[in-house]
Amino acid sequence: MKHNFSHAVVLWVAFFALAGRSVSSGQPAGFNYDEAKVGTYSLPDPLTLVDGTKVTEVETWKSKRRPELVRLFETHMHGRSPARPAELKFVVTSTDKNALGGKATRKEITVRFGAGPDAAEMHLLLYVPNTARGPVPAFVGVNFEGNHTVTSDPGITITEQWVWNSKEKRSERMRPAESTRDKRVGSWAVETLLARGYALATIPRADIEPDYAEGWRHGVRGYFLRQAGKSEFAPDDWGAVAAWAWGLSRALDYLETDKDIDARQVIAMGHSRMGKAALWAGASDERFAGVISNNSGESGAAISRRWFGETVERINTSFPHWFCANYKRYNKDVAALPVDAHLLVALIAPRPVYVASAAEDTWADPKGEFLAAKHAEPVYRLFGKAGLGVEEWPAVDQPVGKVVSYHVRRGKHDVLAYDWEQYLNFADRNLLIVKTP
Ligand code: GTR
Numbered sequence: 269m270k271h272n273f274s275h276a277v278v279l280w281v282a283f284f285a286l287a288g289r290s291v292s293s294g295q296p297a298g299f300n301y302d303e304a305k306v307g308t309y310s311l312p313d314p315l316t317l318v319d320g321t322k323v324t325e326v327e328t329w330k331s332k333r334r335p336e337l338v339r340l341f342e343t344h345m346h347g348r349s350p351a352r353p354a355e356l357k358f359v360v361t362s363t364d365k366n367a368l369g370g371k372a373t374r375k376e377i378t379v380r381f382g383a384g385p386d387a388a389e390m391h392l393l394l395y396v397p398n399t400a401r402g403p404v405p406a407f408v409g410v411n412f413e414g415n416h417t418v419t420s421d422p423g424i425t426i427t428e429q430w431v432w433n434s435k436e437k438r439s440e441r442m443r444p445a446e447s448t449r450d451k452r453v454g455s456w457a458v459e460t461l462l463a464r465g466y467a468l469a470t471i472p473r474a475d476i477e478p479d480y481a482e483g484w485r486h487g488v489r490g491y492f493l494r495q496a497g498k499s500e501f502a503p504d505d506w507g508a509v510a511a512w513a514w515g516l517s518r519a520l521d522y523l524e525t526d527k528d529i530d531a532r533q534v535i536a537m538g539h540s541r542m543g544k545a546a547l548w549a550g551a552s553d554e555r556f557a558g559v560i561s562n563n564s565g566e567s568g569a570a571i572s573r574r575w576f577g578e579t580v581e582r583i584n585t586s587f588p589h590w591f592c593a594n595y596k597r598y599n600k601d602v603a604a605l606p607v608d609a610h611l612l613v614a615l616i617a618p619r620p621v622y623v624a625s626a627a628e629d630t631w632a633d634p635k636g637e638f639l640a641a642k643h644a645e646p647v648y649r650l651f652g653k654a655g656l657g658v659e660e661w662p663a664v665d666q667p668v669g670k671v672v673s674y675h676v677r678r679g680k681h682d683v684l685a686y687d688w689e690q691y692l693n694f695a696d697r698n699l700l701i702v703k704t705p
Pocket of ligand 1: 539540541542564565566578583586
């Protein structure tokens with residue numbers, strides 16, 4: 269009997285080792301890049317309520333399933349964000365009608381989140397095409413290194429901001445050097461989108477929160493915590509990704525007041541960690557007309573239950589500030605997570621969503637990103653919208669879909685002109701455009 273028992277244990281362990289799984293975690297330690305070792309998993313059904321009731325009507329999705337899913341994401345992953353501050357204030361600090369060689373009007377707006385002198389604030393940069401004959405649709409996104417890095421326009425104010433000093437291991441309040449202008453020009457394709465009749469609005473990541481474990485002390489999360497008289501976050505208080513998403517919603521608050529912009533047609537767009545933020549912005553704030561997730565990866569558009577590339581445990585370890593404290597409970601048991609990426613994509617329905625991958629960006633699990641869009645389809649169908657139009661993961665450089673769209677382009681983790689070309693086509697086909705004649 270004893271012999272049989274230990275024999276069974278040996279077989280059991282051997283089975284899990286061969287299958288690449290561990291008994292306790294649901295996902296083994298380490299990182300997998302072999303599709304054959306992804307393992308089996310079962311995804312929560314987008315159209316079944318937690319109490320087991322099937323969702324067969326749009327009305328039930330809107331009144332029950334959607335709010336239930338938003339709460340699940342808030343409780344277990346992103347945390348709860350504050351509402352729009354009562355004392356939100358917009359100050360247009362500069363306007364240049366002749367920016368980028370006369371192609372655009374550039375505005376800079378300071379958005380203040382409170383009335384006091386110590387109130388947190390963010391700097392919004394806006395370009396509107398001068399060919400506009402009325403309010404235009406816009407893309408809005410969080411930039412990584414400051415507004416001055418997104419174009420070669422020397423007129424952009426370089427503001428004092430939190431800059432990470434990797435030698436000293438702390439962030440410093442300073443004005444970045446002139447030499448850092450236009451560093452991220454390739455990622456934003458400003459002139460291309462202006463030429464196609466779109467506006468671009470962008471805010472710097474560090475204005476919302478400098479991106480390291482203790483960065484919250486210098487960002488909006490620290491500001492609101494102090495305002496509430498607290499010194500510690502609750503397990504379901506917002507993480508940095510939710511804070512960046514919240515910044516996108518506050519940018520939209522401003523855009524609603526700007527007569528050059530058609531605020532019903534603003535698409536949240538983000539790359540990588542800011543793709544995670546764009547997804548949550550569009551999922552939690554239904555005013556966004558659509559969402560573009562560029563290489564957002566783990567805890568963005570990639571299915572977390574797939575053991576491929578980055579894992580929940582790894583993201584919570586490398587970036588402990590990105591999600592709420594409750595999310596760490598799933599480090600060793602991702603199967604217990606009540607949500608997954610397909611539900612995040614589904615929360616954008618029936619609005620247009622674009623999920624994009626890069627073939628060499630295996631850390632982000634390109635196929636897992638495709639599958640999240642695929643498994644969100646039932647909710648789009650409930651609204652009478654078409655899905656991706658393909659059953660299998662498409663070949664590289666073969667964009668698919670209409671309302672739900674996807675591509676995997678050749679190359680690395682980045683936003684390239686090729687990606688923007690697809691995003692502009694996607695916006696053209698999905699938005700009711702009032703733009704250049
Ligand atoms: C990586 C992280 C990814 C992705 C990426 C980025 O280090 O593991 O989840 O967000 O950073 O934002 O560039």
